[in-house]
Amino acid sequence: MSVLIIADLQDGHLKKSSNSVISYGSAIARQLGSEAYVLVLGTCSDDLSALGNFGASKVYQLDDASLAVIDPKVYTQVIADVVSSTGARVVVFGNNPTAKAVAPGLSAKLGAGLVAGACALPDTSNGFTIKKTVFSGKAFATVSILTEVKIITLQPNSVTIAPVGGIAQVEKLSVSVPATARKVAGVKKTEGEVPLTEADVVVSGGRGMKGPEHWGILLDLAKALKAGTACSRPVGDAHWRPHHEHVGQTGVQIAPNLYFALGISGAIQHLAGVNRSKVIVVINKDPEAPFFKAADYGIVGDLFEVVPRLTAAIEKLHAEK
Amino acid sequence: MKILVCISRTPDTTSRIAFTDNSTRFDETDVQWIINPYDEWYALVRAIEIKEKNPETVLHLVSAGGPELDAILRKALALGGDEAFRIDTDSKDSYTIAAHLAALCHQQQYQLIFTGKEAIDTNNGVLGGMLAELYPAEYVSLATQLELSSDGCTVTREIEGGEETLTCPLPAVISCQKGMAEQRIPNMRGIMGARTKPLHVVTPEAVSPLTSIVQYELPAPKAGVKLVSADQPEELIRLLHEEAKVL
Numbered sequence: 058m059s060v061l062i063i064a065d066l067q068d069g070h071l072k073k074s075s076n077s078v079i080s081y082g083s084a085i086a087r088q089l090g091s092e093a094y095v096l097v098l099g100t101c102s103d104d105l106s107a108l109g110n111f112g113a114s115k116v117y118q119l120d121d122a123s124l125a126v127i128d129p130k131v132y133t134q135v136i137a138d139v140v141s142s143t144g145a146r147v148v149v150f151g152n153n154p155t156a157k158a159v160a161p162g163l164s165a166k167l168g169a170g171l172v173a174g175a176c177a178l179p180d181t182s183n184g185f186t187i188k189k190t191v192f193s194g195k196a197f198a199t200v201s202i203l204t205e206v207k208i209i210t211l212q213p214n215s216v217t218i219a220p221v222g223g224i225a226q227v228e229k230l231s232v233s234v235p236a237t238a239r240k241v242a243g244v245k246k247t248e249g250e251v252p253l254t255e256a257d258v259v260v261s262g263g264r265g266m267k268g269p270e271h272w273g274i275l276l277d278l279a280k281a282l283k284a285g286t287a288c289s290r291p292v293g294d295a296h297w298r299p300h301h302e303h304v305g306q307t308g309v310q311i312a313p314n315l316y317f318a319l320g321i322s323g324a325i326q327h328l329a330g331v332n333r334s335k336v337i338v339v340i341n342k343d344p345e346a347p348f349f350k351a352a353d354y355g356i357v358g359d360l361f362e363v364v365p366r367l368t369a370a371i372e373k374l375h376a377e378k
Numbered sequence: 379m380k381i382l383v384c385i386s387r388t389p390d391t392t393s394r395i396a397f398t399d400n401s402t403r404f405d406e407t408d409v410q411w412i413i414n415p416y417d418e419w420y421a422l423v424r425a426i427e428i429k430e431k432n433p434e435t436v437l438h439l440v441s442a443g444g445p446e447l448d449a450i451l452r453k454a455l456a457l458g459g460d461e462a463f464r465i466d467t468d469s470k471d472s473y474t475i476a477a478h479l480a481a482l483c484h485q486q487q488y489q490l491i492f493t494g495k496e497a498i499d500t501n502n503g504v505l506g507g508m509l510a511e512l513y514p515a516e517y518v519s520l521a522t523q524l525e526l527s528s529d530g531c532t533v534t535r536e537i538e539g540g541e542e543t544l545t546c547p548l549p550a551v552i553s554c555q556k557g558m559a560e561q562r563i564p565n566m567r568g569i570m571g572a573r574t575k576p577l578h579v580v581t582p583e584a585v586s587p588l589t590s591i592v593q594y595e596l597p598a599p600k601a602g603v604k605l606v607s608a609d610q611p612e613e614l615i616r617l618l619h620e621e622a623k624v625l
Contacts, residue, residue: 067538126544127537129507129517154537157495157553158519161507165476170588173502186592193498195395199592238516239546242532246540255539258624282625300556306391306498307415308556315624325392329498336622338614339603349603354617358608370615374625 060086060093061145062113063136065155071103074151074255076111080218081178081211082149083112088181091146095225096139098132099124109225112218117143119230127155128237133162138232140167140206152210153254160210170202176215179207193306193329213255214312214335253304256285258315261304261331263289265320265341265360269297274364275319281371287311289321305330319360323348340364379526380436382488383425383459384479384506385417387443387450388499397594404499404594413450416494416555418457423559424524425492426458432526436460440482442467442475448577455572456564462577471587472500476508478582483513489548490531495520495555506553515549522557 062082064075079095086093095108097118105116117139124131136159140148148163150156152174164171172187176197179187184201187209191198253259260279266272279286286302293303304311306326312333319340321327328351331337339352340360349355356363389395389409396405413422422439429435439454441447442465451462465478483491491513496503503519510517520536523543530547536555564572606614619625 065538072538129510129519130514133511154520154535157503158507158517161472161476161504162511162517164504164588165473165508165511168473168588171472171504172589173504189501191499191501191594192389192395193391193501195597196397197595197597199595201590201592202588203590204588239544242543242545244537244540244542252539303556307419315618315622329391336618336624338618349605351600352603353600353622354614355603355605356608356611356614357605358611363608363611366611367615370612371625374615374619 058089058091058146059143060089060091060147060149061140061143062093062095062149063156064095064097064108065151065153066097066099066101069100069102071097071101074153074213077217078149078151078211079108079111079113080220081216082147083221084178084218085147085149086112088178089147094143094145096136098135105227106224109223110220112221112223113225116225116227117230118227119232119234121234123234123237126237126239126241127158128239129158129162131235131237132159133166134235135232136163137166139230146206148206148208150208150210152212156210160208164208167206168204169206169208170204171208171210172200172202173210174212175209176212178216179209190333193310194332195329212312212333214257214314247301251283251285253285253287253302253309253311256311256313258282258284258317259287259304259311259313259334260284260317260319261287261289261321262292262298262319263321264291266292266297271361272298274361274368278317278364278368278371281368281375284317285313289327318348319364321348322346323351379428379432379434379490380438380486380488381425381428382438382440382483382486382491383417383422383454384491384493385422385439385441385450385454386414386497387411387441387447388414388497391498395596397596401594402592411450413454414494414497416496416498418454419561420554420556420558421492421494422454422457422459423562424554426562427559428526429458438463438486438488440465440479442469442478444468451577452572453564455575455577456568457562458568459575461575463580464577465580465582467582469587470591471589472502472504473508473588474585476505476512477585479505479509480512481583482580483509491515491549491551493551493553495553503553506551510551513549513551515551516546517551518544518546519553521552521554524552524558
């Protein structure tokens, strides 16, 4: 019996976001009195034994360059083989685009119950139940997984578990990788920006920014915070900012540790995309803006005066560190 | 070409979220129901565009649930589509519904199946991937563009930190998100026409669920916003650093 954690690679390196997923999977393994194994699919030049720091006792690597294309059919087949050879009873993914492509098919293939977007450790005292967000962050559901093998995708920034220290044993796997039926014509990376769904901090602007020519102060703040940048729907629709920055019910849903809303009133559709953020800061000159009700911190004032001073204060804080 | 669009019924975004029966059931009192926005704006409209371009396309719609779904299916038929199916089930388990959909796919032999990227009430986004495994078909998740080609389809989809454009053979299940199409509003001719389009009720074979919802809960209310004076924005940074510990 073991917990199998799927690590994510980007350009041949482990993604930092995998660390918290491994820590989470390892915590489940400790809870069940079993071992945590990590599965790395593809070519990776990092020291995989270092994943022991996050509680993994073993890292399996399938060093096959064709796995750079994430084909759900191929991935589900390969992961299903590893689940059966390692006797894994729980499979853990980060809830990211890879998991969204692969975990559902794996669930159907193995007949293993899946909880997508878990936000807490499971309760294993009586069966196996786990909490996830529903209604776009407006509620939680506790879901019982009824099958022997369980699959969980973990919502980013939802569970924090401290590293436990240790060195993992690394084992190369020789599993045959089926051929893919798809051809990748091109990949376009979001250049130089922090991808929104992975950002720890997000700075977002609304109509209160008054026009695209004023975005400089927002970008400066984002740069000081090493933050991703986002916008409200009206801003995206008016082409002040690119569409992929639109966060909200019908845009991107994010759950950063810190969300800055500059000149956004906080319509319910916008909140549905950001209310899973840990800390929300709202800056708006209208004290009646509904967003203040959902915020943790706020400043009622002119963002054109406030934001540059925030940027300066953050730079000062970094300089002191 | 035969296309299926999977749609679900969700509470309108502005609905009050509350639970009954000891928090085991969603409280439907005064809830305004809509077609799940991803299913309607992106999946259904893209399928309709394909049919408009290739009139010989057969476009079917499907939803899983009780008779309360009929109004939503009629609304979807008013936008476009030839026939609708309602799989008569009260199951909320994604795998069970995917298995029912796979049975319909086997019977009807669809080449292209559209879903929205997730339902805004369950926030699962797993139905399409499960269906693709069971049918079986290619699965393309989080798609933002799709064009048909002689040997299949060309799809752009979201991946970690960017976008990927790929070609794959049919049959394929496509989960759709923003970018795929633009929202439409049904016109009077569509609404009138939808009344007479076939709406079949399918009694599914029994399937064992893989999961069940035990309980719902509402998040603890926020402590309330802590306001910082606009004259001292530096204080906000201090609070975020020392109190909230997020900087």
